[in-house]
Amino acid sequence: MYQLSDYRFDLPEELIARHPEKERTDSRLLHLERSTGEYHHRNFADLASLLSEGDLLVVNNTSVIPARLIGHKESGGKVEVLILDYREGMMAKDREGHFSCRCLLKASKRVKPGTPIHFGEGLSAVVESFDKGVYHLRFLSEGDFDAQLEAHGKMPLPPYIKRDADAFDKKTYQTVYAKNRGAVAAPTAGLHFTEAFMSAIRAKGVEIAELTLHVGYGTFEPVRVDDIREHDIHTEWYEVPQETADAINKAKADGRRVIAVGTTSVRTLEFATTEDGTLHPGAGACNIFIYPGYKFKCVDAMVTNFHTPESTLLMLVSAFAGRDTIFNAYEEAVKHRYRFFSYGDAMFIA
Template sequence: MLTKDFSFELPEELIAQLPTEERGASRMMVLDAPESGAETAASTASGANRYHRMVADIVDLLPANTVMVVNNSRVRRARLEATTRNGGTVEVLLLRHIHETGKGGCDGAWEVMLSKAKRRRPGEILGLPGDRQLEIRERQDSDSWLVTIQPGIDDDYLQQYGRVPLPPYIRRMHQDIDLDRYQTVYAETTGSVAAPTAGLHFTPEILSRIREKGIQLCSITLHVGLGTFLPVRAERITDHAMHREEYTISKETARAVEQARAAGRPVLAVGTTSVRALESSWQDDNTLATGAQSTDIFIYPGYRFRAVDMLFTNFHTPESTLLMLVSAFAGKERILAAYQEAVQLRYRFFSYGDAMLINRWSRPLLQNQP
C-alpha cells in the first residue's frame, strides 16, 4: 500500500480551530456492524450501517456490558520560547523527559523539537524564561534533539512559563480556553505533548450516565509523543517507522478487558492511543501484559485486532498513521467513503472536531437503543 492511497480532499474551513462552545456538543458519525456480519461493496458505497448522532447519544448506543477504556494522560505545557545569544527566538517543544529526580521533578536531559532546526548546532546555548539555559547536545534523528536544561525544570515551571502544545493545523496562538478544553476531564498523569483528543468530548455528566448504565470505565496511560506531529514521508507505508511511546496498563484494567473478551462482551477503546496500548499488550494466552511498557506498533490495513471491538475517535488528517489505523479497523474503502460524506455534511475535523464511533462487534449498536 502507498501513502497516497490514504489521501482525501479536505476544505481548510472544516479544520476546527476552536472547540465547540460546550464540551460534549459535537456530532458523531456511527459506522455500525452490519446485520449479516459482512458488508458488501454496494452497501459501503450507499452508506448502509452509517448514521449520524450527537456524542451524548453514545450512552444509548453502547451495550450495558461494554468495557470502555480511556487514556488518562495529561498534556504537559510543553512549548517554550527560547532566545539565542543574538536575540533571535527559537520555539522549543519538550517531547520526552529523560532523567527525573523525585516525584514530579524533571532535571537534566530532554528530547525536544526546535524551530529553525537547520540553524541549530551542538554546543549552542539558548536562554529560557526563569533564568534557565538550554544546551543543545546532539541530534537524536531528523526531527528531534537531545538537550540539557539547567537548572532543572518541573511541571510547576511549565505551568508558569509553558504554553499548550496545539497541533500545527490549528493556525492560531493558544488561548485561555485551551488550558481547559485541550485536556480531558479525566486527565491524571502528566506526560503527553498532544491531547488524546477523542476523550476531549466527554463531560462529567456523560461519564456519569455511562457508569449508571453499567458500562465499566477503565483507563490506561499512554503519553502521546513525537509521532503525532510527524507526517508519513515514505512512499510505501511499510517503510514508515513509528516513534516509540511509553504507556502503562494496570492490573484492574487488564482484568476487565480479559474478562470481557472471554465472555464475548464488547471492549470500546476511546482514541487510537488506547487501541495502540491494548493491542500492543495483548498476548497469545489471551491476557494483557501489565505495568510500564513502550510501543512502536504501526497498525494499518491487514492488521488483525485482538483486544478491541469498538473505537471512538476523531476524524484524522490525510495520509496519517491515525487514518491508516482506523482504516485497518473499519476497512479502507469504508473509511474513505465515510470521510467523503463527512466533508459533504460539513463535519468538523481533527483535534477540536467531531467524532466517529466504529463498531466491529458481533451485533449492531442500533439494537441497544431504547
Template sequence: MKLSQFKFDLPEELIAVHPNRNRDEARLMVVNRQTGEIEHKIFKNVIDYFDDKDVFIFNDTKVFPARLYGNKEKTGAKIEVFLLRELNEEFHLWDVLVDPARKIRIGNKLYFGDDDLMVAEVIDNTTSRGRTLRFLYDGPQEDFKASLYALGETPIPKYLGRGEEPEDKDRYQTIYAKNEGAVVAPAAGLHFSRELMKRMEIKGIDFAYITLHSGLGNYREIDVEDLTKHKMDSEQMIITPETADQVNTAKANGSKICAVGTSVMRSIETIVTTNGELKPNNGWTNKFIFPPYDFNIADALVTNFHLPQSTLLMMTAAFGGYERIMDIYEMAVKEKYRFGAYGDAMLII
C-alpha cells in the same frame, strides 16, 4: 497498502480551529460494520450503543505545557523549543525539538521568560528527535518543574494555524487526565463530559484506563509510499494488571469493549496473548497499524475525523475497513463534519 491510498481532499475550513462549546455535543457519525448502516447523531448519544457491563478503555495521559519560546544568547534570535520528554530529573535534561534548528549548536545557551528566568544549554544535537537541553537550575525538582511549566504553552497542533488561547488549557485535556507526559492530547477522549460519564456509570458501563504518552510522531509526515517501511516513534505506555484483568473478564463474559481513540487501540494491540487476551505492560510501543489488520481486543472504536495520509486515518481504516472508511470520509466532507483534534467524532461498531 500505499501512502497515496489515504489521500483525500479536505477543505481547510473543515479543520476545527476551536473546540465545540460543549464537549459532548460535537457531531457523531455511527458506522455499523456488519450492516453497513450509517447514522448521524450527537456525541452524547454514544451511550445508546452500549449496555451494562460493557467496558470503555480510556487513555488517562495528561498533556503538559510543552511549547516554549526563548532567545538565543548574543544574537537574541527567537527560538521555539518543544519539550518532548524528560531524560534525567537530577540534571534537568530534556529531549526537545528546536525551530529554527539550523541556528542551534552544541554549547549555545537559550534564555526563557522575563529577566531570563530560565537558562538552558544545548549539550547534544545528534539525537534522532532533535536536541538535548540541560536546564541550569538550582533548587528543588518541584520548583524547577513549576517554573518550566509556567513558561510553557499548551501544545495545540500546528495545523490549527493559531497560538494558544485561554480555552486550550482546559479543552486540550480530557476531564480524566491523570498521568503527565503527553504532548498530544488523546482527541477522542476530549468529547467525554462529566455529565456523560455519570450517565454511562448509572447505565452500568464500566471504565478502564491505560496510559500512553502520545508524542509528535502522530503528526510526523510519512515519507515513504510503501507503508511497511514506515517506522513509528516509540511512546511510553502502561497497562496495569488490574486493567488487563478487567478487560479480559468483560470480554470472556461477552461484554463489548470500546477503545476510546487510536492511542488506546495501539496500546491494547501492542501485547496480546496467543489466545487474544490483553497483557499488562510497562514499557514502550512503536506499533503501526494499517490495513489489513486483525484486531484482538476491542469490538468498537471512538475516534475523531483525521487528516489525509495520517497514521490515525490508517488505523481507523484498518478497524472499519479501508474502502468503507474512505467512502465515509468523502461523505463526511460533503456533510461538513469537522476534522482534527477539536473536530467531530466517529463511532465504529
C-alpha cells in the same frame, strides 16, 4: 491498500477545527456500523444511547504537558522549543538533578551546542547536542521544574491548527480524566467526554478502565514511503495496570464489548494483547503499526476523531472498519460539514 496514495483525500481547509466546541459534548458524532457500512448522523451526547450495560470503555489517562516554550538566545534571537520526551527528562532529573531531554528547536538558523536559551525568569536551558534534526537540551530551573514549565510553557497544539495556544487551551486540550503527565499531544477522542457524561454512562452500567500511553510528537510524523509496510512508526511509552488487564480479560471472557476511546487506547490494547486474546499488564515501549490486514485481538469498537490524510491513524481505522468503508464515511462527513482533526467531531465505529 498498501500504497500511501490509497490514504489521500481532499479536505476543504475550512473544515479543520481550530477551536473546540463551547461544550465538549456539543460535537457531532458519525456512527459507523462495521458490519453493514451504514452510517448515522448523531450528536456526541447520543453515544450514551449507543452503549449498553456491561460494555467496557477504555480511556487513555495521559496528561498533556505545556511542552512548547518560547525563548531567546543571549543575542536576542528567538528560539521555539518543543519538549519531545517528558518522561525521559524526569528520569534524567532523578539521576542528575536537571531535567534533560530531546527537543525540537525552531530558530532562524541552527542553534549550536553550548548555546544558552532563556525562557523567562526562573527557567533557561543549554543546548547539549544535535543529531538528525533533534536537539538535546539541559534545563535549569529555579525551584520546581514542573512549576516553571507550567508558568512558561504553552500547550503543544498540532501544526494544522495554525494558531498560538492560549490560556483556554490548557484546559480544553486536556481530557477530564488526565492524570499521568507525559504527553506532547492529546488523545483527542477523549476531549469530547465530560465528568457528567462519564457519570451518566457509569450509572447505565458501563464499566470504565484506564491505561496510559504518552502520546508523542511522532503521531504527526508523515509517512514518507510509498509502500506503507516499510514505514518505521514512532515509539511511545505505555502502561497497562493490573486492574485494567483483569477488567478487560473478564469482559472478553463474558462476551462483553471492549470499546477503546481513541487510537492511542487501541494501539496500547492491541500491543499488550497476545495472540490468544489475553491482555497482559505491564509498561514499556509501544511501537505497533496497525494497517489493513491486521487482525484485532482485543478491541470490539472505538470512539475516534477524523484523521489527517496519509496518516498512520487513518490507516488504523481503515484496518478496523475497512478502507472503503472508512473513505465512504469520510466522504459523507465532508459532505455534511463535519469538523476534522484534534478539536473536531467524532466517530463511533462499532
